[in-house]
Amino acid sequence: MRIVLIAGETSGDLLGASVVRALRAQYPHCECLGVTGPRMRDAGCESIDDIESLSVMGLFEVLRELPRLIRFRRALRDKILALKPDLVxxxxxxxxxxxxxxxLRSAGCTTAHMVSPTIWAWRPRRRFGVARNCHAVLCLYPFEPACYADTSVRAEYIGHPLADELNAEVTTAQARATLGLAPEQPVLAVLPGSRRSEVERLIPPFAEAALALAERHPGLRAVVPVASPHLRPLIAAHLREAPGLDWTLVEGDSRSVMQAADLCLLASGTVTLECLLLGRPMVVAYRASAATIWLLRSLRLIRTKHFSLPNILTGTATVPELLQNEVNAEHLLAAMAPLWTDAATRQRQLDSFDAVRDVLRKDAAATTAHLIGELAASP
Known part of the structure; x- marks a missing residue:
């Protein structure tokens, strides 16, 4: 069986790696190839192109890259068709x-899509596009299959692979020892994202807010996991503009950084789900280009009152969310301060995470591998 997997960003690389491992466990002779990141390659997926080719964020940022992405997609289609996969x-x-x-479906390939687009949050008519383009959609959240009830696509809830993989059992002291951090020193994890555009927008206010928190709590150390080596110079340059605070840059290993932290300051995205599953308190921020936000608001394309996954999944506003102009040192500090000093506030947030963890833990990678085998064998 030959399976092609196409990941588009760091979070997709994490998901893809878990699926590759499960496929190889269930089908020892399965061949996995695709557009990969380092985790998928480590899991045994042969790379036909690199994930960095698709790492673009924001509507207008994508428009600038559109001609290149169109050329890349056509070339990738031809590569995949030449491989004659059993499923993409x-x-x-x-x-x-x-x-x-x-x-690929038009050319006769069996296709599936893992991670439903957020049709429950905005642009609900995208469900018909999903149904046209793939035979099955594999949903990570339990409320998503019902969104496809009026389409022809097969929609399956698989749970979330990260819920099976992550747990809150690693202690703060163990994580700090792994990273070489002092066991008693207060630690703030600062995660400004995995895309260059995210980092450029978020690291300056994140650095200012971390410095302000450190001024209130001397001895604090801020730790930044660097998602990709090419982001390190950019992050380091901004951190030099926030002197007076102990900074530690870690190559990757965002999970250990979060586990080591007393509090996490995060860019919105899948990393917030990882933080929830690891049982760490958090503040979440999101900044896109002004043009992107204007378009989303003008066309009323957003259909949910929360944008962070923890709040969407719990149905509460337990996690502080800051958007666009709110993402500044003053507002970030105001959101972080109660979680830093008040044990009851921290515990309320962590308690809301427990039920989500139980619902999402469904051995998703093994379920996905089984469905892939079933779909690949279908006539």
């Missing part, structure tokens, strides 16, 4: 992957 699995990155899945 697009992992997230719906704006790129769904179109590619449609091309």
């Amino acid at each position: 699995l697009g992992i997230d990155a719906p704006d790129f992957n769904l179109g590619l899945e449609g091309m």
Whole structure:
């Protein structure tokens, strides 16, 4: 069995790696190839292209890169068709992957899409595009299959692979020992994202807010996991503009950084779900280009009152969310301060995470591998 997997960003690389491991466990002779990041390659997926080719964020940022992305997608289609796969699995990155899945389906390939687009939050009519382009959509959240009830696509709830993989059992002291941090020193984890555009928008206010928190709590150390080596110079340059605070940059290993932290300051995205599953308190921020936000608001494309996954999944506003102009040192500090000093506030947030963890833990990778085998064998 030959399976092609296409990941579009760091979070897709994490999901893809878990699926590759499960496929190889259930089908020892399965061949996995695709657009990969380092985790998928480590899991045994042969790379036909690198995940960095698809790492673009924001509507207008994508428009600038559109000609290159169109050329890349056509070339990738031809590569995949030449491989004659039994199934092609697009992992997230719906704006790129769904179109590619449609091309491949028209050429006779069996296609599936892992991670439903957020049709429950905005642009609900995208469900019909999903149904046109792929044979099955594998949903990470329990409320998503019902969103496809009026379409022809097979929608399956698989749980979330990260819920099976992550747990809150590693102690703060163990994580700090792993990173070489002092066991008693207060630690703030600062995660400004995995895309260059995210980092450029978030690291300056994050650094200012961390410095302000350190002024209130001397001895604090801020730790930044660097998602990709090419982001390190950018992050380091901004941190030099926030002297007076002990900074530690860690290559990758965002999970250990979060586990080591007393509090996490995060860019919105899958990393917030990881933080929830690891049982760490958090503050979440999101900044896109002004043009992107204007378009979303003007066309009323947003259909949910929360934007962070923890709040969407719990149905509460337990996690502080800051958007656009709110993402400044003053507002970030105001959001972080209660979680830093008040044990009851921290515990309320952590208690809300427990039920989510139980619902999402469904051995998702093994379920996905089984469904892939079933779909690949279908006539």
